[in-house]
Amino acid sequence: xxxxxxxxxxxxxxxxxxxxxxxxxxxxxxxxxxxxxxxxxxxxxxxxxxxxxxxxxxxxxxxxxxxxxxxxxxxxxxxxxxxxxxxxxxxxxxxxxxxxxxxxxxxxxxxxxxxxxxxxxxxxxxxxxxxxxxxxxxxxxxxxxxxxxxxxxxxxxxxxxxxxxxxxxxxxxxxxxxxxxxxxxxxxxxxxxxxxxxxxxxxxxxxxxxxxxxxxxxxxxxxxxxxxxxxxxxxxxxxxxxxxxxxxxxxxxxxxxxxxxxxxxxxxxxxxxxxxxxxxxxxxxxxxxxxxxxxxxxxxxxxxxxxxxxxxxxxxxxxxxxxxxxxxxxxxxxxxxxxxxxxxxxxxxxxxxxxxxxxxxxxxxxxxxxxxxxxxxxxxxxxxxxxxxxxxxxxxxxxxxxxxxxxxxxxxxxxxxxxxxx
Numbered sequence: 001x002x003x004x005x006x007x008x009x010x011x012x013x014x015x016x017x018x019x020x021x022x023x024x025x026x027x028x029x030x031x032x033x034x035x036x037x038x039x040x041x042x043x044x045x046x047x048x049x050x051x052x053x054x055x056x057x058x059x060x061x062x063x064x065x066x067x068x069x070x071x072x073x074x075x076x077x078x079x080x081x082x083x084x085x086x087x088x089x090x091x092x093x094x095x096x097x098x099x100x101x102x103x104x105x106x107x108x109x110x111x112x113x114x115x116x117x118x119x120x121x122x123x124x125x126x127x128x129x130x131x132x133x134x135x136x137x138x139x140x141x142x143x144x145x146x147x148x149x150x151x152x153x154x155x156x157x158x159x160x161x162x163x164x165x166x167x168x169x170x171x172x173x174x175x176x177x178x179x180x181x182x183x184x185x186x187x188x189x190x191x192x193x194x195x196x197x198x199x200x201x202x203x204x205x206x207x208x209x210x211x212x213x214x215x216x217x218x219x220x221x222x223x224x225x226x227x228x229x230x231x232x233x234x235x236x237x238x239x240x241x242x243x244x245x246x247x248x249x250x251x252x253x254x255x256x257x258x259x260x261x262x263x264x265x266x267x268x269x270x271x272x273x274x275x276x277x278x279x280x281x282x283x284x285x286x287x288x289x290x291x292x293x294x295x296x297x298x299x300x301x302x303x304x305x306x307x308x309x310x311x312x313x314x315x316x317x318x319x320x321x322x323x324x325x326x327x328x329x330x331x332x333x334x335x336x337x338x339x340x341x342x343x344x345x346x347x348x349x350x351x352x353x354x355x356x357x358x359x360x361x362x363x364x365x366x367x368x369x370x371x372x373x374x375x376x377x378x379x380x381x382x383x384x385x386x387x388x389x390x391x392x393x394x395x396x397x398x399x400x401x402x403x404x405x406x407x408x409x410x411x412x413x414x415x416x417x418x419x420x421x422x
């Protein structure tokens with residue numbers, strides 16, 4: 001009963017907001033079905049067909065709702081929604097990257113979903129993912145897909161070298177040298193991107209910022225030690241040198257799937273592409289382990305993924321239809337379908353069915369999710385990786401010292417969170 005009252009109140013309040021913001025402009029006919037617009041930010045080739053099929057299934061079950069499906073390139077969606085939400089044209093539902101959720105919630109662009117139909121089965125979702133969808137105590141998204149980073153490795157090459165999945169970064173260096181000696185290929189190839197370097201910070205028990213203390217910590221002794229470890233994995237026997245080109249991501253991925261490097265750090269969004277490579281025609285050759293730990297003994301990687309969020313400017317009818325749609329798309333049945341078709345990770349435990357876990361990639365990544373760390377509810381948090389991306393590539397390429405690069409990153413981060421101290 002409380003959920004229904006809350007939903008009704010929310011819809012009514014959003015109707016008022018729509019009057020001010022513009023709301024949806026779908027051209028619905030009187031007494032006809034309500035048409036909501038969904039901006040999907042998934043890969044148009046590998047993932048979108050599954051979502052389109054689910055939209056048709058939803059429409060067949062809900063004759064009073066039509067869905068205008070729009071696939072928006074992920075790298076453009078954040079800015080496009082930011083612009084659209086300030087005027088007419090914003091979609092009713094957005095597939096929002098978890099880092100965008102608190103940022104758009106802070107601006108008032110997302111509707112709080114607590115007590116609504118969208119979160120009717122909230123207790124079925126992983127609690128950490130619900131927490132990551134919150135801002136200022138309210139929930140602004142329903143977890144749709146999740147991910148984290150893992151050490152992925154070629155089991156056959158590791159077996160030939162007589163090594164096991166390393167538990168620490170020091171173990172990884174030793175294993176990489178042995179793999180090189182025994183197989184002739186490099187044992188590990190690291191990334192220069194800040195998101196991939198985040199695990200090294202967690203391994204030292206630190207982060208780029210301390211949100212509770214409102215302090216920038218990217219140049220702290222612990223952070224310098226973390227990035228020093230990261231930097232040291234580009235030089236040594238069996239350690240591939242840093243790729244500082246614009247195509248580095250593709251180069252690393254291709255080397256791994258073709259068996260030219262034995263291990264990398266990567267996320268589950270590449271599961272489908274792993275299987276397309278010659279090294280993983282036998283899917284069971286894909287090894288997946290928690291990223292190695294740092295000197296603190298801690299291991300972990302950032303939690304990523306996407307939420308389904310609802311535009312706060314939609315009118316009452318579109319708001320109600322959007323809540324129903326989000327509930328359907330995040331149901332156990334829909335999430336099972338998505339996992340089976342797209343090899344992505346469900347956000348609710350009851351979607352990890354026997355069929356889903358038969359995929360060794362999904363089963364492997366499910367095993368490392370417990371070590372994943374949710375991002376703090378800081379709207380600017382995801383943007384902190386941008387200045388680090390600029391500096392880490394210079395450090396890895398030998399063009400800047402570690403101290404100078406991190407110092408420059410700190411200066412840039414200060415502008416992003418001006419109320420934080422150094």
